[in-house]
Amino acid sequence: MNPQMLNESAKVVVVGAGPVGLALGIELGRRGIPCTLIERNDRVGYSPRAKTTNVRTREHLRRWGIADTLRQASPIAPDRPSTVVFATRMNGHFLTRFENALNGNRERNNFYSEEAQWVPQYVLEDVLRRHAQSFPCVTIQFQTEFVSFEQTDDGVVTTVRDLVSGDVRTLSSAYLLGADGARSAVRDAIGARMIGEGAYSRNYSIIFRSPELAGRHVHEPAIMYWMVNSDVPSLLGPMDEKGLWFFMATKLAGDVDPVTLDPADLIRRGTGLSDLPVEIVGTDLWVAHRLVADRYSHGRVFLAGDACHLHPPFGGFGMNMGIGDAVDLGWKLTARLQGWGGETLLASYETERRKVHERTIAEAVINFGSTANQLVRPGLEDSGIIGDATRNEVADIIEATKVREFMTLGIVLGMRYENSPIIVPDGSEPPPEHFMLYTPSAHPGCLAPHLWLIDGSSLYDHFGDGFTLLVTEGELDDADAFAATAAKRGVPVKVLAPNDERLRERYEARFALIRPDQHVAWRGNVLPSDPASLIDRLTGTTCHERADAVLSS
Numbered sequence: 114m115n116p117q118m119l120n121e122s123a124k125v126v127v128v129g130a131g132p133v134g135l136a137l138g139i140e141l142g143r144r145g146i147p148c149t150l151i152e153r154n155d156r157v158g159y160s161p162r163a164k165t166t167n168v169r170t171r172e173h174l175r176r177w178g179i180a181d182t183l184r185q186a187s188p189i190a191p192d193r194p195s196t197v198v199f200a201t202r203m204n205g206h207f208l209t210r211f212e213n214a215l216n217g218n219r220e221r222n223n224f225y226s227e228e229a230q231w232v233p234q235y236v237l238e239d240v241l242r243r244h245a246q247s248f249p250c251v252t253i254q255f256q257t258e259f260v261s262f263e264q265t266d267d268g269v270v271t272t273v274r275d276l277v278s279g280d281v282r283t284l285s286s287a288y289l290l291g292a293d294g295a296r297s298a299v300r301d302a303i304g305a306r307m308i309g310e311g312a313y314s315r316n317y318s319i320i321f322r323s324p325e326l327a328g329r330h331v332h333e334p335a336i337m338y339w340m341v342n343s344d345v346p347s348l349l350g351p352m353d354e355k356g357l358w359f360f361m362a363t364k365l366a367g368d369v370d371p372v373t374l375d376p377a378d379l380i381r382r383g384t385g386l387s388d389l390p391v392e393i394v395g396t397d398l399w400v401a402h403r404l405v406a407d408r409y410s411h412g413r414v415f416l417a418g419d420a421c422h423l424h425p426p427f428g429g430f431g432m433n434m435g436i437g438d439a440v441d442l443g444w445k446l447t448a449r450l451q452g453w454g455g456e457t458l459l460a461s462y463e464t465e466r467r468k469v470h471e472r473t474i475a476e477a478v479i480n481f482g483s484t485a486n487q488l489v490r491p492g493l494e495d496s497g498i499i500g501d502a503t504r505n506e507v508a509d510i511i512e513a514t515k516v517r518e519f520m521t522l523g524i525v526l527g528m529r530y531e532n533s534p535i536i537v538p539d540g541s542e543p544p545p546e547h548f549m550l551y552t553p554s555a556h557p558g559c560l561a562p563h564l565w566l567i568d569g570s571s572l573y574d575h576f577g578d579g580f581t582l583l584v585t586e587g588e589l590d591d592a593d594a595f596a597a598t599a600a601k602r603g604v605p606v607k608v609l610a611p612n613d614e615r616l617r618e619r620y621e622a623r624f625a626l627i628r629p630d631q632h633v634a635w636r637g638n639v640l641p642s643d644p645a646s647l648i649d650r651l652t653g654t655t656c657h658e659r660a661d662a663v664l665s666s
């Protein structure tokens with residue numbers, strides 16, 4: 114291992130440079146926190162799995178300044194409609210469609226600042242990698258494997274192995290983060306266990322090349338085609354516009370040995386195009402789990418992403434939720450390392466994220482309960498009025514059951530941290546919690562309601578990197594005094610008064626304090642007479658820690 118390549122002064126060591134590790138690198142790197150990512154692969158971007166980069170992740174990309182970069186990097190044409198088609202086969206009967214699935218159409222909506230994007234995970238990872246490496250304080254060490262760690266009250270010593278030379282060496286840091294995926298060694302090392310139902314369904318994904326397919330199928334352009342037939346219930350979608358596709362056969366029967374499956378035969382049977390030329394690029398047998406770690410941390414070691422939650426990919430939540438973990442952990446670790454955050458801040462990570470994980474996973478499991486395997490009916494492919502009647506019946510079932518999988522704002526934007534110790538309740542009723550419908554609300558703990566401002570800019574673009582004190586009406590004197598008190602304690606607070614009268618109604622208060630992750634931490638019509646107490650609460654600082662900080666300053 115080349116010692117020059119290692120960031121010896123890293124404050125944080127991250128194991129894994131998948132999407133979650135890279136997001137952690139970005140959250141820390143953009144705030145100047147030195148960190149080293151340890152990745153056993155020789156590069157990022159092996160995974161073709163995720164295609165849905167959802168609205169919330171794209172809002173984070175926008176905050177990081179790379180939302181347009183991903184749009185431009187995508188091999189999927191920007192004008193491809195975000196439509197999901199249900200049909201019996203690619204040359205068979207149309208059943209129904211969902212338009213603007215996952216809120217992927219490019220149209221402005223006050224609910225969010227970025228639409229979702231259908232883009233292969235390997236493209237997103239490469240964009241994240243380039244951005245992470247643009248920060249001088251971020252190092253990615255490829256072909257390096259996590260071996261073990263030891264921690265003291267002051268820090269963590271991580272042992273890693275260079276997979277090329279075999280050399281073993283240690284890295285010292287203040288924190289260690291396990292973003293090392295489903296088989297997380299960091300998770301094992303902290304003694305955490307995955308609780309729930311493991312491996313309850315086997316599924317088979319295939320990446321294949323077939324430039325002919327676009328001209329051979331009979332359906333409209335879409336991001337996903339569900340093929341509801343009893344032969345090979347499956348789904349399929351584009352990975353680019355040049356003939357690269359994914360195909361997924363869901364819920365293999367228990368007695369099927371995947372080794373015996375001929376991928377080209379599966380594709381031809383599923384699509385109904387029995388003579389379709391296909392070149393198999395890769396195959397991926399994956400199992401569906403419903404698992405959450407029994408703990409997300411131990412001392413100075415934290416888990417994020419698949420390392421602490423696993424669930425079926427229906428709804429496209431897994432990677433997106435892991436990136437949300439990185440965002441939550443990123444600003445809290447920064448606050449701690451910069452000296453303005455207390456211990457409670459880090460403890461709140463699990464309180465806040467576990468509830469989001471459990472709610473989202475329950476939704477993904479419901480979605481996985483109605484795949485093409487469950488939707489197929491005898492006679493579905495028959496011609497004539499009996500076949501038509503069966504197809505109408507199945508289309509009705511699809512429309513009623515699958516709409517929640519493609520209209521997901523209630524899950525994606527509706528997550529809230531109201532029970533967190535660093536959120537201050539205001540006694541108001543929370544907005545309705547619904548899996549599909551999102552009700553913007555500044556109820557403390559909710560995502561700050563978004564708005565396109567009169568000048569055409571996104572409200573979020575004006576938020577600061579630290580806290581933002583949003584003033585929806587009235588004078589700024591109190592707000593400026595509050596920010597000055599915060600600054601004395603090292604807490605970054607930006608005062609923002611956009612002068613847009615809709616904000617008073619949308620936030621239902623004169624003031625709202627918004628965290629670095631864009632969640633509302635507190636709101637009120639008057640700022641507290643003792644601002645320091647509020648600041649300490651929001652930054653998880655106890656009296657004891659405050660006294661220590663004063664003594665050491």
Ligand SMILES: Cc1cc2nc3c(=O)[nH]c(=O)nc-3n(C[C@H](O)[C@H](O)[C@H](O)COP(=O)(O)OP(=O)(O)OC[C@H]3O[C@@H](n4cnc5c(N)ncnc54)[C@H](O)[C@@H]3O)c2cc1C
Nearest residue numbers: 129131132133153163164165259294418419426431432433
């Ligand atoms: C078929 C399918 C489709 C999916 N579609 C979607 C979707 O549309 N949207 C979505 O949000 N999610 C989707 N997912 C889920 C998504 O792929 C995962 O949630 C995501 O990859 C998790 O990211 P991660 O960074 O936590 O883990 P990983 O992506 O697993 O990354 C972990 C990294 O850690 C490295 N690593 C592991 N162990 C070590 C070690 N000991 N030392 C050093 N490095 C190590 C690995 O090499 C890897 O690079 C899908 C999953 C499947 C199976």
